[in-house]
Amino acid sequence: MKKVGARMQNHTSNLVTRLNALSYIKAWSGYILRTEELRSAIHSGNYRFGVPAQGTHHTILLEFHTHEGFGGKIQGNANDPETLEELVEACVSLQNPFKCSSLLPHTRNFGDTLADPEIIHHISHKRFDVLNALLSELKLWQSQMHTELSAEFQVRCVHQEHLYINSRGGELSYNETYAQAYLAFHDNRGMNQREVQTRFLEDLLDDVTRNRVIPSYPREPLPERALLTSMRVILSPQAFMYLIKLVFLENLDGYRIAAESSFLHKDYLGTKVIGNHDIIDDAQQAKGAGSKFFDKEGTLCGRTVFFEQGRFITPMLSKELEDQYAGYGLTPTGHYMGDGQVYINNFEFKPSPDQVSSSLDASVPYLYIESLRGYSADAQAGDFMLESDFITLNRRGAPPLSLQGTVSGNLFALLRDNEAIFYDRQLCENFLLPSVESGCIQIHFREC
Numbered sequence: 001m002k003k004v005g006a007r008m009q010n011h012t013s014n015l016v017t018r019l020n021a022l023s024y025i026k027a028w029s030g031y032i033l034r035t036e037e038l039r040s041a042i043h044s045g046n047y048r049f050g051v052p053a054q055g056t057h058h059t060i061l062l063e064f065h066t067h068e069g070f071g072g073k074i075q076g077n078a079n080d081p082e083t084l085e086e087l088v089e090a091c092v093s094l095q096n097p098f099k100c101s102s103l104l105p106h107t108r109n110f111g112d113t114l115a116d117p118e119i120i121h122h123i124s125h126k127r128f129d130v131l132n133a134l135l136s137e138l139k140l141w142q143s144q145m146h147t148e149l150s151a152e153f154q155v156r157c158v159h160q161e162h163l164y165i166n167s168r169g170g171e172l173s174y175n176e177t178y179a180q181a182y183l184a185f186h187d188n189r190g191m192n193q194r195e196v197q198t199r200f201l202e203d204l205l206d207d208v209t210r211n212r213v214i215p216s217y218p219r220e221p222l223p224e225r226a227l228l229t230s231m232r233v234i235l236s237p238q239a240f241m242y243l244i245k246l247v248f249l250e251n252l253d254g255y256r257i258a259a260e261s262s263f264l265h266k267d268y269l270g271t272k273v274i275g276n277h278d279i280i281d282d283a284q285q286a287k288g289a290g291s292k293f294f295d296k297e298g299t300l301c302g303r304t305v306f307f308e309q310g311r312f313i314t315p316m317l318s319k320e321l322e323d324q325y326a327g328y329g330l331t332p333t334g335h336y337m338g339d340g341q342v343y344i345n346n347f348e349f350k351p352s353p354d355q356v357s358s359s360l361d362a363s364v365p366y367l368y369i370e371s372l373r374g375y376s377a378d379a380q381a382g383d384f385m386l387e388s389d390f391i392t393l394n395r396r397g398a399p400p401l402s403l404q405g406t407v408s409g410n411l412f413a414l415l416r417d418n419e420a421i422f423y424d425r426q427l428c429e430n431f432l433l434p435s436v437e438s439g440c441i442q443i444h445f446r447e448c
Contacts, residue, residue, distance in 0.1 A: 012165060020167060028064030029166035038123045040131035041154040042138070054126055114291045116200045119157045119177040131155045137208050138183060154182045157201065164296065172296070179204040197429065199289040232366040233441045237426040237433040242372040243384060244347065244431060247411045250379040252306055253342055254315040258324045263380050263412065264312060269328055272310040274415040276352035279307040283334060283345035290345040290430035294334070301334035301345060316342040348432040351422035360423060367443060368392045369407055382412035391443065405445040414438045
C-alpha cells in the first residue's frame with residue numbers, strides 16, 4: 001500500500017515553512033487531501049454509456065489563531081499540489097474571529113486504514129470495464145421498467161490520501177478507498193434518488209446485484225386504508241440505520257451530553273435506559289468500513305461499549321472532554337473527528353436475546369419500510385416524522401406492492417418496547433443492524 005506521495009509531502013514542507021514564518025500566527029492546524037477517482041455514468045435521458053472519467057484533485061483546509069485571539073480559515077481545491085501553495089497568501093487578509101480546534105498531537109502516523117487493493121488497482125489501470133459491468137445491472141433494470149423514466153446512473157471508485165499537519169510539527173497520514181453507486185430518476189411522481197457506498201468493491205457489486213439501490217413501483221390498486229393501518233410494521237436495517245444516524249448518534253456525543261443537550265446525562269452512567277440491548281463500536285473490526293487505528297487526536301481506537309444490557313457505559317469522548325468527565329473514570333474513546341466533533345467507527349446493535357426472532361412469519365401480512373428520507377426529527381426527545389417512497393406491502397399469494405407515506409414514531413420508545421422483535425442483522429455501510437418490528441411506528445399513506 002503506497003503512502004502519501006513524496007511530491008505531495010515536498011509541497012507540504014513548503015506550506016509549513018511559509019506558515020511558520022508568519023509572525024502574527026500563534027498556532028495552526030489543517031489537512032491536505034489527495035483524491036484519485038475513476039468514474040463511469042449513464043447520462044440522463046439517452047441511457048447510453050457516458051464518457052468514462054479519471055482524475056486527481058487536491059483539497060486543503062488550514063485553521064489558525066493569532067496572539068490576539070483572532071484567527072481565520074483558508075480552504076480550496078486544485079488539480080495540482082503546486083497550486084495549493086498559492087492559497088497560503090490568502091491567510092494575510094483573513095480578519096474574521098475564529099475559535100481554533102485542538103492541535104494534532106506531536107508526530108504520529110496513522111498508517112493505512114482499510115483500503116481495498118482491488119479499487120486502487122482498477123483506478124491505476126483505468127479498469128472501466130468493471131464499472132460498466134455495474135452500470136449494466138442498472139441499465140438492465142431500466143429497460144425492464146413499464147413506465148417512462150429519465151435517469152442518471154453513476155458508479156465511482158475513489159482512493160484518498162489524507163495528510164494532517166500542524167505548527168507543532170505533528171503529522172498524521174493514512175490512505176482509504178471507497179466505491180459508490182448512485183441512481184437519480186424521475187417520472188410523474190417526481191424526483192427520487194438512491195445511493196450506496198462501501199469500502200470494498202465486492203460489497204458494492206453485491207448491493208447493486210441484490211437491487212438494494214433499485215426502486216420499485218406499484219403494479220396494482222392500493223388496498224383499503226383500514227387494512228393498511230392494522231398491519232405489522234417492520235423497519236429494514238437501512239431504515240433503522242437512518243434513524244440511528246439522524247437521532248441516536250447525536251445523543252452519544254460527549255460534547256452534547258456535557259452541554260445537557262442530549263436525552264442522556266452524565267448521571268445516567270451505569271443505569272439502564274434502552275431495554276436489555278448492547279451497543280458497541282469496534283474500530284479494529286476486520287474489513288470494517290469505518291475501521292482505523294487512531295482518531296485525529298492520536299488516540300488509539302479500539303472496542304468501545306456504549307451500552308451493555310441496556311446500561312449506559314460511556315459516550316464518545318475526546319481528550320478535550322477528559323476534565324469534564326474526570327469524576328466518572330472515563331477516558332477518550334478514539335472517536336474525535338476534529339472541530340469539536342466525534343463520530344462512530346463501526347456501530348453494532350446487538351438486541352436483547354429475548355427479543356430476537358430468527359425468521360419472519362410470511363403468512364401474516366406486513367408493511368416493510370425499506371428506506372427513509374428527510375430531517376424532521378428531535379434528537380433529544382427521540383420523535384421523528386420522515387418520508388418513505390419505498391414501503392412494501394407483503395401478503396401471501398400476492399406480489400409485493402410498493403407504497404409511499406409518512407413514517408412517524410419515537411426511536412427511544414422503540415428501543416425500550418418489550419414487544420419489539422429484532423430479526424437477523426445486516427451490515428449497512430459501517431452499521432451492523434437488525435430489522436425492527438414495533439407497535440410504536442405509524443404510517444400515513446399519501447395514496448389510498
